[in-house]
Amino acid sequence: MAPRKLKVGVAGLGRMGKRHALNFFQSVPRAELVAVSSPDAAEREWAREHLGASGVVVYEHFDDLLKQAGLEAVCIASATVVHADQSIAAMDAGKHVLCEKPLATTAKVSQSVVDAAARHAELKVMCGFSRRFDESYRDAHAKMQAGLIGRPCVFRSQTCDMLDTSGFFVAYAEFSGGIFVDCSIHDIDLALWFFGEDGESKVKSVSAVGITAVEPGLRKYNDRDNAVGLIEFVDGRIVHLYCSRMMAAGQEDTTEIIGTKGKLGVNTIPVANLVRVYEPSGIRHEVPKNYWDRFKNAFTQEAIEFTDCCLNGTPVPVKLETAVAAVKIGAALQESMISGRKIWFNSEGEQVDRAQL
Amino acid sequence: MAPRKLKVGVAGLGRMGKRHALNFFQSVPRAELVAVSSPDAAEREWAREHLGASGVVVYEHFDDLLKQAGLEAVCIASATVVHADQSIAAMDAGKHVLCEKPLATTAKVSQSVVDAAARHAELKVMCGFSRRFDESYRDAHAKMQAGLIGRPCVFRSQTCDMLDTSGFFVAYAEFSGGIFVDCSIHDIDLALWFFGEDGESKVKSVSAVGITAVEPGLRKYNDRDNAVGLIEFVDGRIVHLYCSRMMAAGQEDTTEIIGTKGKLGVNTIPVANLVRVYEPSGIRHEVPKNYWDRFKNAFTQEAIEFTDCCLNGTPVPVKLETAVAAVKIGAALQESMISGRKIWFNSEGEQVDRAQL
Amino acid sequence: MAPRKLKVGVAGLGRMGKRHALNFFQSVPRAELVAVSSPDAAEREWAREHLGASGVVVYEHFDDLLKQAGLEAVCIASATVVHADQSIAAMDAGKHVLCEKPLATTAKVSQSVVDAAARHAELKVMCGFSRRFDESYRDAHAKMQAGLIGRPCVFRSQTCDMLDTSGFFVAYAEFSGGIFVDCSIHDIDLALWFFGEDGESKVKSVSAVGITAVEPGLRKYNDRDNAVGLIEFVDGRIVHLYCSRMMAAGQEDTTEIIGTKGKLGVNTIPVANLVRVYEPSGIRHEVPKNYWDRFKNAFTQEAIEFTDCCLNGTPVPVKLETAVAAVKIGAALQESMISGRKIWFNSEGEQVDRAQL
Amino acid sequence: MAPRKLKVGVAGLGRMGKRHALNFFQSVPRAELVAVSSPDAAEREWAREHLGASGVVVYEHFDDLLKQAGLEAVCIASATVVHADQSIAAMDAGKHVLCEKPLATTAKVSQSVVDAAARHAELKVMCGFSRRFDESYRDAHAKMQAGLIGRPCVFRSQTCDMLDTSGFFVAYAEFSGGIFVDCSIHDIDLALWFFGEDGESKVKSVSAVGITAVEPGLRKYNDRDNAVGLIEFVDGRIVHLYCSRMMAAGQEDTTEIIGTKGKLGVNTIPVANLVRVYEPSGIRHEVPKNYWDRFKNAFTQEAIEFTDCCLNGTPVPVKLETAVAAVKIGAALQESMISGRKIWFNSEGEQVDRAQL
Structure with a gap:
């Protein structure tokens, strides 16, 4: 049975x-x-x-x-x-x-x-947060926890979608919360996972700039198609983020965790599979065309583990509070990008004027 | 229902x-x-x-x-x-x-x-033949069929296992048929798949040499731990094979299909996942430790497609005759390696003295 | 004669x-x-x-x-x-x-x-600016000018030195002008070269954050050992920079030029030479240990071309004005990193309060 | 003065x-x-x-x-x-x-x-033998001598020229000695260098096959445009060689030295420089177009060291006897390829019938 x-x-x-x-x-x-x-x-x-x-x-x-x-x-x-x-x-x-x-x-x-x-x-x-279930991110996290890179201090991550000239991203922007909330949310979640989710990652300031390089229509929804953001934590650690809707080759989601004794790179050169084509123009490999091609195994693993937690009564592997913290940071980056202002937080995590710090 | x-x-x-x-x-x-x-x-x-x-x-x-x-x-x-x-x-x-x-x-x-x-x-x-179900080999095959490399003429492939000092491979050799039948069989099947399974790949000669570099005990079963083989087809096309039980880093199953207009490489540099470690000795990535780590998705796909064929009554995707042809070639390579003789085949596929050709 | x-x-x-x-x-x-x-x-x-x-x-x-x-x-x-x-x-x-x-x-x-x-x-x-004479940067610049990536809009570049625990970098910081002026100056010069040196690259704002992850002694010279900076141009184009004195593996000077139709990467994975070592921990390659190992051919080329210009009476290949523009941006990034302020420029290139814009 | x-x-x-x-x-x-x-x-x-x-x-x-x-x-x-x-x-x-x-x-x-x-x-x-002066081959040799890979037992090397449809290679074949003497001579010299030039590398047998995949005109000079060769040494160690005039992407001179504890790869994926192009068809890099682009620094180093030896009266770094041994092996491979016979050597290094051994 x-x-x-x-x-x-x-x-x-x-x-x-x-x-x-x-x-x-x-x-x-x-x-x-x-x-x-x-x-x-x-x-x-x-x-x-x-x-x-x-x-x-x-x-x-x-x-x-x-x-x-x-x-x-x-x-x-x-x-x-x-x-x-x-x-x-x-x-x-x-x-x-x-x-x-x-x-x-x-x-x-x-x-x-x-x-x-x-x-x-x-x-x-x-x-x-599907990337938490990706075997490469998990391997990197385990290596960090095993001490391979000393103390992680700088985190660089990007979520970059393939160029889609259909207008999809413009329509999508109306409700997405903006590129930092839609794309970089993954990188922010990863940053919190790697830097610590138990209070050791208090944000001090965020700043961001953006451009509409290919989709000027995004401006009507206060969005951009390429953006760069900086997050500074109270203890000095730094996150820098890049998000884009303009990649030619495919999905380029790359992360680096830089520590005092070494560095971990995840997907530094994106690859679709193990094939290389040697042709007169050089040697070429393909790139996953979208996040699904890159992360489909992670989505399956996520569903499997969620199911196991429900059936076994064990805790889920991703803290729900982190999802709020990530939205908060993403929304602040979006606000900084649109307003041009650097945004400061006090020790309670509330946005304040710098003079109030 | x-x-x-x-x-x-x-x-x-x-x-x-x-x-x-x-x-x-x-x-x-x-x-x-x-x-x-x-x-x-x-x-x-x-x-x-x-x-x-x-x-x-x-x-x-x-x-x-x-x-x-x-x-x-x-x-x-x-x-x-x-x-x-x-x-x-x-x-x-x-x-x-x-x-x-x-x-x-x-x-x-x-x-x-x-x-x-x-x-x-x-x-x-x-x-x-699990590799037929691997997405990278399938992508390479599709690219070849689409004409990307012209006419394929030279095929290089290796099946190289990680060093295992437990003595496993010696015990296993007693019944395995030898390293060409056990390991290179995959490469031979791939060669037939890429060069054509419908009579266009008639073998003219095979020759092979081997060495017991780490496991002298293999000699009692007429086997070797590293071997190189050549297959010459009647139309001149060439397959060269390398098989080994001695890799330090992990499973290294690499294939190149070389055509008149380009080349396809599969797994030229083996990688376990998308992680790179930057450390004082340089930049490092890991390698699958065995064929299962490398091909587990292919085995699943094989089971799924076999099941579909049974339920749907459709033809299986791998010709059974090719499995016989592959064993015949593998066994001849093994024989050549042990005897030191180059082995010739006539147009009926029978082993003959060269003088008989 | x-x-x-x-x-x-x-x-x-x-x-x-x-x-x-x-x-x-x-x-x-x-x-x-x-x-x-x-x-x-x-x-x-x-x-x-x-x-x-x-x-x-x-x-x-x-x-x-x-x-x-x-x-x-x-x-x-x-x-x-x-x-x-x-x-x-x-x-x-x-x-x-x-x-x-x-x-x-x-x-x-x-x-x-x-x-x-x-x-x-x-x-x-x-x-x-030695990188202008490096064959890879020159190849990338030529490819950009040939239109391979459309219009370049986002520029990411880093100058990251190998960790040196001798205290050298602290002593050096007293007179270096700081990490953005000493290291990132190269990246800034490259950004101006790729984005245009003839007035099309007017800076609108810069912001930066830094950390002393391994060398707290740098603080007495108002310097940091890792820093990230953002440059926003009047036309919206973006430069993001990373500089570090903490790399474990060696010199990591990486640049990406991201355009509307493609991207060029220079030195995305640093390599010292063409050797790979396969060993039980995986596959490893080494990294140049310092900027000289990476750029020695560029320095030679620089000297050769400078000599030719003097002898032949031809113009030098790097505009002297750009060197001033680069220092101006580097010094502003350094100031932003230390003060925590985002720094704005007016159309004359003068630092102003944002309210004055 | x-x-x-x-x-x-x-x-x-x-x-x-x-x-x-x-x-x-x-x-x-x-x-x-x-x-x-x-x-x-x-x-x-x-x-x-x-x-x-x-x-x-x-x-x-x-x-x-x-x-x-x-x-x-x-x-x-x-x-x-x-x-x-x-x-x-x-x-x-x-x-x-x-x-x-x-x-x-x-x-x-x-x-x-x-x-x-x-x-x-x-x-x-x-x-x-210019490759002896290439910094990557020297680094690999030094690493082998330092014991990184244990005892080297299998050597794989290829010299593969870019496809040249001008007919140059046919004209050249009249006097070149054939593809094994012209191209593989480098690989043979390297094999002797890595396996030992002082008598420890006695050849037992060679065998080879070849094809004219793109240049049938080569047959009139008893030459081929692609060939694979095997060399078996008396102590069992194995060399396998591939030479070609048909590469699409450029010069592909790759070498692997496989030892009992590890492997060294030289130029496993050929690269022209440090640039990668990201475009709709994937990520691409270029390949040196010929041996000069690949080895020009080695030729300079060769000339510098030869000059130093003459001026300083020091021994030259490449043994002249090895050049004879390499030609002997290359010519035997060429003969094996044309005749179809496996060629055996006695302990004096003379070609003999196998029955005489």
Whole structure:
């Protein structure tokens, strides 16, 4: 007799939602995908075609999904603007929650999810920072913890998407929270993970600049297509970030952790696979075209581990509070980029005028 | 109602058998592992512990496995000496067969499997050349077929295992068929795949030399720990092979396909993941420690596609005849290495004295 | 009869001066090293031993060097604090000048060299930004000019020295002008070269943060051992810089030029030579230990081209004005790092309060 | 007063001769190029234009070159067929000799140069195996000698030229001695250097196969455009070689030295410089287009060290006997490739029937 499986629903069936749904459907041995929901008719049609024959129920409304008999956990992959509301509603309905990043585009709303989780200590609630589940990042983190690089002091990381001339990124910018909240949020989360999530990484200041090099239309949403940000911590440690929508070759998500005794580089030269082409113009290799090509194994691992935590009652591997801290920093960088001001924080983590420090 | 799954059994639970069993157990959505068999008590104990709770039946005898109710397909991962017998018995019992490489250590016995498959045209029978399912090799093959390198003329490939000082390889050599049959078989299969499996790759001669650099004990089984082989085809095309049990850094399976207009390299510099360590001695990255670390995704893909072929009634993606051709070449290289003679083939593929050509 | 050679003197025989002297002595076919000078007795002793036998005259005082019969050109490789004075004195004595970077640690003093050069239009005066003569940077610049990456918009560059625990960098910091003026000056010069030196690269703002991760003693000279800086140009283009004295593996001087259609990377993974070591911990390659190991060919090329310009009467390949612009930006970054303030410039290139913009 | 310089003449002004002449002319501080010779009028015209103004005398006949007043050393860069005669004539005229590889296309003629050198013990006589002077090969050799890889047992090396569709290689093949003597001679010399030149590297057998993949015209000179060779030493150690005239991307000269504890790779992925281009098709770097782009620094170093040996009376760094051994092996590989026979050697190094062993 097979051991029991976690009954999972997926909310949202856009680009990311479809991937989460298929993941739980076929790549998580201990999970059973029982239902999905989407307000979009075409997305529901996709679900009926790809999942319906196997008995996955397809809903229009998220509230109905929550009422699905036997449902134990929900993966929230809907639009960012409803992440927090749906997460809280799911918790109130007694479901475990795996919510896509970011929890919200503001720290305040993100915090409301943490507060709700505090009221539901029996539930597993995790924000899906997929890179934490990537084997290369994990290997780097383990090496750092083993002391290979001494004390990490400088952190450089970039999330750079391939150029997409379809206009997608402009439309997307209206609700994304901006490039620092949408892209760099991953790098900020990694920085907090590598520098310490237990209070040792208090932000002192952030500053950022940006440019619309290929998509001037982003300006109407106060966004940019390339941006660079600096984060200074109270203890002097430094994070520098680059985010872009303009890479020619593909997804270039590179990280360096620089310590007093060495350095760790993750994906310094992006590669799609192990093939090299030797041709008259030189030697060439390809690059993953998007974050999914780069991180699909990490998404599967994330789903597997979240499922295990729910079934085994063990703590989730990513602290929910860090997701709030990351949004706070990302939003401040976005604000600095748009206003041109360097932004300072006091020891309580509140934005203040520098004179007040 | 979920679609039906293929009921699969796995024969043999050694190093490779365990991996196949776990693969079918948890990573092949359309397969259901129903039974396993092993003559080894410790291996059966492992199976009861890891698979038994989920209802997988554990047998001592392969014959009993074949009688398992509802069984549709068998994965043969037992010792090489019984590959052919078990494959034929499974076919005679009406089961689809995925047999680990090589079918046998001689071309004659390998051919008996092909003959049996010919008598059971309704069954899917495939020899598990895992590299055919590796995404990098597939990308390289697709690029070659798209014309990127012109006509492929020279093929260089190596299968090089990490140094293992435990004596494992000596014991293993007694029944492995020798390093060309055990290791280079993969490279030979790849050469036939890239050069053409439909009669265009007729072997003219083979020659090989070997050395026992670290394991003199191999000599008693007529084996070597490092060897180099040359294959010359009738149309002049050339394959050169290197196999070794002595790599310091890890598994180094590298292939180059050299054409009249370009070259494709697969895994030219082996890498374990995307991490680089910067330390006083320089910049370092790790290497997969064994073939499983390198090819685990390929094994999963192999199991998924074999399952799909059985359920859908489509042809298997690897020609069974090629598995015989590969053993024939590998065995000839082994013979050349031990005898010191260059070995010639006539146009019927029979070994002949050169004077007879 | 051999063609005439340029008679050259080298001022300063410290780390850099010795290298320049040997360069002109043996690697510049059209130059003849006739004299050197140094206020340091040990350095003069070195010169007598290595150059004296060949007739190179060794002086204590720079003024005496200038009086050397037949002297046509001077390479100024003395301490930064005397770069400007010696350059001007040399010009006033009618000598061509190749001056090590930076011209001075302030823009004002640097400008005095430019003013002097304007008074001596017949002389060749060049600031030695060696990377402009490096074949990789030149190849990247040519590719950019050929349009390979579209319009360059974001420039990332770092000058990172190997960790030196001898205390050298602390003593050096007293007169170096700080890490942005000493190290990043190269990156700033490159940024101006790639972004345009003819007025199209007007700085709008700079901001920087730094840390003393390994050398707290640097604080007494208002310096840091790791720093990150941002430069924003009026047209929106962005430069981000990293400088460090803490690399474990060696000199890591990496540059990326990111354009609307592609990217150029220079030295993304530093390598000392073409050797890779395969060992149980993985695959390793070494890194140049210092800027000389990395750029020695560029220094030779610089000397060769400077010599050619003097002999042929052709313009020098690096604009002297850019050397002033680079110091101005470097000094502003240093000031921003120490003060914590973001620094703004008006359209005349003067530092102003933001409110004045 | 400048120290005295070695007066050098260069014989032959073809592709290689021009490079040697310019090298001695401008890149070897202790050498003075005094004369050159060439039977080709166009080549002499080139010399008058590029070297004549500086007083270098240009001769038609080699014999006249030898009579040049004060001449002390000759670099023989003429056609391979006259290498030996000119070398011996130069020695008989009392000149030091740096002879391009190979000494001759047969071992017998090569030996005559060694015999002549034995009669002139006071002269420095060296065969120009340029790779011995390459910093990467030297670094690898030093690391091997330091024990990094244990005992070297397998040696893989290739000399692969870029595809040249002009027909040059066909014309060249008439006198080159064939691809193993012309190209692989470098790899063979390296193998002997790494495996030991003092009698520990006795050849037991060689075998080779070749193909004319792009230049069928080579067959009329018994040559091929791609070939693979195996060398087996008496103590079991193995060399495998690949040579080609068909590389798309550029010169690919790669070497691996595989030992019982590790491996050294030299130029595993060829690179022209430190630039990477990121573009829609992926990430690309260029490759040196020919052996000169790859080895020009080694040729300069060779000339500098040869000059030093002549002036200082120190032994030359490359044993002349090894040049004979290399030709012997190369010619045997060529013979094996053409005849299809595996070739055996007895302990005196004579070719024998296997039955005689």
